[in-house]
Amino acid sequence: MKKVSYYYDNHFKIGDVNENLYSSFIEHLGRAVYSGIYEPGHEKADEDGFRTDAMEVIKDLKLGLVRYPGGNFVSNYDWKDGIGPKENRPKRMEFAWSSVETNQFGIDDFCRWAKKAGIEPMIAVNLGTGSVKSAAELVEYCNHPGGTYWSDLRIKNGSKEPYNIKYWCLGNEMEGTWQAGHLSAEDYAKKACEAAKLMKWVDKDIKLVACGSSYEMLPTYMDWDRIVLKELYPYVDYISTHNYNMNTNQGTSNFLASYKQLDDHIKNTERVLDYVKAKNKEEKDIKICLDEWNVWNFQDIKLDSLDDLQGLTTFEVTSAEKWEEAPAILEEKYSLLDALTVGGLAITLINNADRVKIACLAQLINVIAPITTQRNGGVLKQSTYYPFSMVSNYGRGTVLKPSVNGASYKCDFGELPLVEAATVYDKESDEIRVFALNCNQDEDTELDLQFNGFGDRKISKQFVLSGDDLELRNTFESPDNVTVKEKDLSNCDGTKVVLPKLSWNVLIIK
Ligand code: AHR
Numbered sequence: 249m250k251k252v253s254y255y256y257d258n259h260f261k262i263g264d265v266n267e268n269l270y271s272s273f274i275e276h277l278g279r280a281v282y283s284g285i286y287e288p289g290h291e292k293a294d295e296d297g298f299r300t301d302a303m304e305v306i307k308d309l310k311l312g313l314v315r316y317p318g319g320n321f322v323s324n325y326d327w328k329d330g331i332g333p334k335e336n337r338p339k340r341m342e343f344a345w346s347s348v349e350t351n352q353f354g355i356d357d358f359c360r361w362a363k364k365a366g367i368e369p370m371i372a373v374n375l376g377t378g379s380v381k382s383a384a385e386l387v388e389y390c391n392h393p394g395g396t397y398w399s400d401l402r403i404k405n406g407s408k409e410p411y412n413i414k415y416w417c418l419g420n421e422m423e424g425t426w427q428a429g430h431l432s433a434e435d436y437a438k439k440a441c442e443a444a445k446l447m448k449w450v451d452k453d454i455k456l457v458a459c460g461s462s463y464e465m466l467p468t469y470m471d472w473d474r475i476v477l478k479e480l481y482p483y484v485d486y487i488s489t490h491n492y493n494m495n496t497n498q499g500t501s502n503f504l505a506s507y508k509q510l511d512d513h514i515k516n517t518e519r520v521l522d523y524v525k526a527k528n529k530e531e532k533d534i535k536i537c538l539d540e541w542n543v544w545n546f547q548d549i550k551l552d553s554l555d556d557l558q559g560l561t562t563f564e565v566t567s568a569e570k571w572e573e574a575p576a577i578l579e580e581k582y583s584l585l586d587a588l589t590v591g592g593l594a595i596t597l598i599n600n601a602d603r604v605k606i607a608c609l610a611q612l613i614n615v616i617a618p619i620t621t622q623r624n625g626g627v628l629k630q631s632t633y634y635p636f637s638m639v640s641n642y643g644r645g646t647v648l649k650p651s652v653n654g655a656s657y658k659c660d661f662g663e664l665p666l667v668e669a670a671t672v673y674d675k676e677s678d679e680i681r682v683f684a685l686n687c688n689q690d691e692d693t694e695l696d697l698q699f700n701g702f703g704d705r706k707i708s709k710q711f712v713l714s715g716d717d718l719e720l721r722n723t724f725e726s727p728d729n730v731t732v733k734e735k736d737l738s739n740c741d742g743t744k745v746v747l748p749k750l751s752w753n754v755l756i757i758k
Pocket residue numbers: 275318319320321420421490540610611616
């Protein structure tokens with residue numbers, strides 16, 4: 249059996265996991281809002297029309313933030329359409345996904361939903377077709393206590409207390425030609441500076457997220473960040489970036505190794521941040537907000553790969569007809585292999601916890617999501633729900649920095665250890681928790697964990713995600729095809745453990 253050893257010393261730390269590292273995202277897209285979290289008339293809907301069955305499953309994810317309302321959607325969205333009596337709200341053409349937006353759900357509904365779900369909202373403003381004035385008015389509507397036009401309107405609409413929304417995104421993917429109101433880096437920097445200025449005049453305590461670049465195939469990749477940060481550095485607290493991984497024909501090893509691609513992408517963003525910090529002689533550090541990440545296999549996108557995004561000026565690329573209301577689009581069906589890959593990506597997040605302070609799994613429900621609902625029906629946890637739920641529930645604390653030795657494998661991203669792992673120490677429970685992906689496709693691998701300065705340690709639990717059929721998926725008929733299972737560790741009296749071939753594991757060490 250091949251072996252990999254990870255050695256840890258309690259003096260060598262990467263950083264602390266931020267409570268917002270396990271966050272998610274809900275866009276007005278497909279059935280994320282309508283019949284996802286909101287379905288008046290559903291037998292499990294509460295008095296606000298929120299689906300309590302979906303909310304229970306969401307609550308178990310222990311999310312930090314939920315980003316809303318987009319995504320591409322936000323770049324042509326007028327938040328004022330979604331407030332006030334529902335019968336007066338206009339139906340609008342929605343350009344991002346060629347749908348009709350009924351506006352039956354808006355900012356007040358979202359804040360009410362988030363409060364019930366125990367999640368903090370992170371709101372994106374429209375810096376595509378929207379004005380800087382409208383962005384500042386939204387901050388006023390949400391955060392100002394009262395006595396002004398927009399804050400009094402919020403009170404009139406039922407919320408006496410301000411929402412005090414702390415996190416605000418200055419637009420979405422403004423680098424992309426597919427974005428309504430797409431701008432050059434220079435023009436975006438100028439507009440975002442003005443928006444930041446006005447928004448902070450309304451509420452000086454808000455935290456702002458600038459749009460960074462996300463897509464390596466675009467010629468502006470990273471130049472965008474350099475240009476934008478040159479202007480925006482003093483105004484913002486985070487730079488946003490997105491990363492999707494797709495299973496095309498690259499082979500299992502290369503797809504599974506997506507964790508390394510994500511790591512490279514995060515490191516690229518870090519390098520630009522460091523460059524601008526040095527060049528501008530800045531004092532503060534800007535953190536990374538990876539506000540969209542996931543496996544996205546384009547099952548419902550008529551493009552072959554992310555490369556086709558270059559120059560794209562339409563989003564009529566899904567199975568929907570034009571101008572449908574809440575069409576069932578982008579409803580990815582995730583396999584065991586996808587779940588293993590998501591588990592690997594989560595390991596990368598943890599290992600970059602020193603710089604990545606917010607990360608949103610995109611998305612939360614129905615659209616590219618770990619949770620699926622049926623209209624008038626039930627809720628399903630997809631395979632990817634499990635690794636995400638495990639890291640969110642167990643992956644908090646201080647991330648330890650390892651020294652790694654042993655077997656390796658070759659893939660498109662170079663020669664990598666056969667087991668990719670991330671480890672946190674949780675002071676409160678005095679537990680060390682290891683998340684480990686065994687990339688060995690042929691056989692089990694022995695993982696030898698060594699800890700210095702943590703006293704006597706023993707692996708007390710092993711949770712495993714694995715199986716013979718990598719294509720297996722959860723369905724409403726068979727919802728437990730892919731889940732995490734606890735393995736019997738009665739024979740384990742130390743910190744060596746066998747990881748099944750092609751498996752994602754959580755090890756609890758006491
Ligand atoms: O999450 C789906 C889409 O992916 C978002 O709307 C956009 O920001 C990204 O391109």
